[in-house]
Amino acid sequence: xxxxxxxxxxxxxxxxxxxxxxxxxxxxxxxxxxxxxxxxxxxxxxxxxxxxxxxxxxxxxxxxxxxxxxxxxxxxxxxxxxxxxxxxxxxxxxxxxxxxxxxxxxxxxxxx
Amino acid sequence: xxxxxxxxxxxxxxxxxxxxxxxxxxxxxxxxxxxxxxxxxxxxxxxxxxxxxxxxxxxxxxxxxxxxxxxxxxxxxxxxxxxxxxxxxxxxxxxxxxxxxxxxxxxxxxxxx
Numbered sequence: 667x668x669x670x671x672x673x674x675x676x677x678x679x680x681x682x683x684x685x686x687x688x689x690x691x692x693x694x695x696x697x698x699x700x701x702x703x704x705x706x707x708x709x710x711x712x713x714x715x716x717x718x719x720x721x722x723x724x725x726x727x728x729x730x731x732x733x734x735x736x737x738x739x740x741x742x743x744x745x746x747x748x749x750x751x752x753x754x755x756x757x758x759x760x761x762x763x764x765x766x767x768x769x770x771x772x773x774x775x776x777x778x
Numbered sequence: 779x780x781x782x783x784x785x786x787x788x789x790x791x792x793x794x795x796x797x798x799x800x801x802x803x804x805x806x807x808x809x810x811x812x813x814x815x816x817x818x819x820x821x822x823x824x825x826x827x828x829x830x831x832x833x834x835x836x837x838x839x840x841x842x843x844x845x846x847x848x849x850x851x852x853x854x855x856x857x858x859x860x861x862x863x864x865x866x867x868x869x870x871x872x873x874x875x876x877x878x879x880x881x882x883x884x885x886x887x888x889x890x891x
Contacts, residue, residue, distance in 0.1 A: 702880075714879075764809060
């Protein structure tokens with residue numbers, strides 16, 4: 667069982683504020699880390715696929731960093747908007763297989 | 779492309795009945811995954827296929843669960859007999875290559891009463 671932990675489990679953010687949260691994963695046998703955005707009543711949508719230590723990815727106001735040596739990734743939302751309200755899932759792939767192991771997500775509520 | 783298509787969207791069945799969930803992956807995607815989502819355990823991988831061949835079914839809970847992929851455009855997940863603890867949302871996802879994320883279907887919400 668691959669242990670993927672996300673913290674905090676949920677957070678409320680005032681509109682316009684920036685926020686970030688953490689995904690931690692096993693640092694050995696790393697292959698890739700994914701971030702997904704999951705809105706209520708919809709299906710998860712891929713945000714980033716990260717493979718290299720030190721990777722930084724950006725999509726609009728959302729960005730992510732990756733540290734494979736210490737086993738963590740940060741997701742940042744700059745200037746949060748109500749449409750950013752969703753659960754953000756990270757998922758880890760171990761080298762040698764294609765099992766994408768998901769964390770339980772960071773639930774973000776942006777308050778107008 | 780219409781994306782990953784799952785059917786039905788909702789299924790309510792009585793305990794002991796057979797349930798079949800269906801998935802059509804995106805054309806050209808060579809990996810297909812079945813996930814189950816519950817409040818307690820989050821998203822759990824049940825089984826995945828590569829080029830229609832089952833590669834890892836270690837996540838299938840027990841013999842009551844089976845999955846097939848007879849061709850590149852269709853997969854089924856069957857539960858027989860179903861039990862109330864099988865109630866969950868079942869997602870199908872497909873992928874092409876390592877550089878891209880998974881594309882998920884809309885899910886099937888299964889309720890076993």
